[in-house]
Amino acid sequence: MTTTAKLLQFARQWKSTAKEMLGHTIVLAQFFSLLHLTENYICSPTLVYGPSMLPTLNFTGDVLLVEKMSTLLGKVAPGDVVLVRSPENPRKTITKRVIGLEGDTVTFLVDPARSDRSHSLVVPKGHVWIQGDNLYASHDSRHVGPIPYGLLLGKVFYRVWPPRDFGPLGQ
Amino acid sequence: MNRERNRFREREREMGMERLRELTPIVKEALQNTARVANFFCLLHFTGAYMCTVAKLVGPSMLPTFNDGNLVLTERITTRSEKVGSGDVVLVRAPDDPRKVVAKRVKGVEGDVVSYLLDPKKTDELNTVVVPKGHIWIEGDNAHNSHDSRQFGPVPYALLHSRVFFVVWPPADFRSVGNKVLRF
Numbered sequence: 001m002t003t004t005a006k007l008l009q010f011a012r013q014w015k016s017t018a019k020e021m022l023g024h025t026i027v028l029a030q031f032f033s034l035l036h037l038t039e040n041y042i043c044s045p046t047l048v049y050g051p052s053m054l055p056t057l058n059f060t061g062d063v064l065l066v067e068k069m070s071t072l073l074g075k076v077a078p079g080d081v082v083l084v085r086s087p088e089n090p091r092k093t094i095t096k097r098v099i100g101l102e103g104d105t106v107t108f109l110v111d112p113a114r115s116d117r118s119h120s121l122v123v124p125k126g127h128v129w130i131q132g133d134n135l136y137a138s139h140d141s142r143h144v145g146p147i148p149y150g151l152l153l154g155k156v157f158y159r160v161w162p163p164r165d166f167g168p169l170g171q
Numbered sequence: 172m173n174r175e176r177n178r179f180r181e182r183e184r185e186m187g188m189e190r191l192r193e194l195t196p197i198v199k200e201a202l203q204n205t206a207r208v209a210n211f212f213c214l215l216h217f218t219g220a221y222m223c224t225v226a227k228l229v230g231p232s233m234l235p236t237f238n239d240g241n242l243v244l245t246e247r248i249t250t251r252s253e254k255v256g257s258g259d260v261v262l263v264r265a266p267d268d269p270r271k272v273v274a275k276r277v278k279g280v281e282g283d284v285v286s287y288l289l290d291p292k293k294t295d296e297l298n299t300v301v302v303p304k305g306h307i308w309i310e311g312d313n314a315h316n317s318h319d320s321r322q323f324g325p326v327p328y329a330l331l332h333s334r335v336f337f338v339v340w341p342p343a344d345f346r347s348v349g350n351k352v353l354r355f
Contacts, residue, residue: 030210030213033213033214033217034213036217036220037213037216040220074269085327085329086305086329087305087306087327087329088303088304088305088327089304089305090253090305090327090328090329090331124267125267125268126265126266126267126268126269127266127267148264148266148267148269148326148327148330149269150264150265150266150269150330151327151329151330152269
């Protein structure tokens with residue numbers, strides 16, 4: 001048999017398998033599409049850790065449910081715990097509480113561990129002021145300045161891990 | 172009398188069921204077509220979010236490089252892999268209005284020293300700034316009519332949306348976009 005005939009025979013044998021593989025790939029692509037859409041526009045789980053939100057969040061790590069619709073629609077209010085992309089390191093995501101929106105006046109202690117000096121400023125247009133609940137161990141707007149609203153990723157509304165802390169976050 | 176009424180109601184129910192059976196294949200086809208359209212838009216969105224999409228430029232801030240109404244191709248691969256450099260034209264989410272996406276040129280990345288005229292119409296005073304870590308400095312090519320980093324300061328890298336690499340409309344402007352500012 002010539003090479004072409006052999007190739008054609010080979011192709012014919014694998015035709016049904018190729019069709020099946022294509023079908024599976026399409027289903028997989030659809031699944032990942034749906035997952036991407038849900039994670040980016042509706043709700044997604046995130047693991048957060050660190051001391052900056054004690055006592056609200058644990059030091060060793062919590063799994064939180066973050067919903068994206070509020071930030072996309074502009075419905076973020078002071079007191080919300082939000083997920084923010086760090087302005088200093090675009091690959092890092094930080095969790096803090098919103099203290100003030102654009103136009104609000106925020107007052108904060110410049111260095112709570114050492115002095116009682118406080119500073120006031122107005123949050124500029126298009127920005128928010130975020131602070132960690134643990135003022136002594138939090139690197140937030142007091143150091144970095146007001147954060148552009150476009151960096152907000154989502155609002156935390158529920159905690160799913162650890163099981164003893166299951167439920168909505170406290171105030 | 173009752174038997175007649177019952178038979179009438181039975182016939183009504185049968186006719187109702189018949190109409191439902193006639194509609195079922197139409198409903199099925201409608202659902203299938205909706206699924207196909209949804210699939211198509213999903214794919215379009217996915218491609219736009221991770222690879223390449225079209226954008227329309229508005230405003231005079233990038234003259235003479237771009238004109239109001241230019242359609243450009245933008246890609247998100249360089250922005251996601253943090254390979255944006257000085258001279259690239261990028262789409263950025265405006266720090267003072269999170270709903271607006273603006274097109275500007277990157278003049279400096281983190282660590283660069285940037286000098287700019289404080290007020291080009293009045294004085295020749297220069298202001299020098301070091302771009303902080305995790306930020307970029309953007310300026311429009313039309314220095315006299317551009318609201319950019321000279322007004323709102325360095326922009327966090329995470330606000331970068333995509334990089335412009337080709338102009339597709341109007342046909343007279345069909346060309347690839349490079350790092351050099353066009354000078355006439």
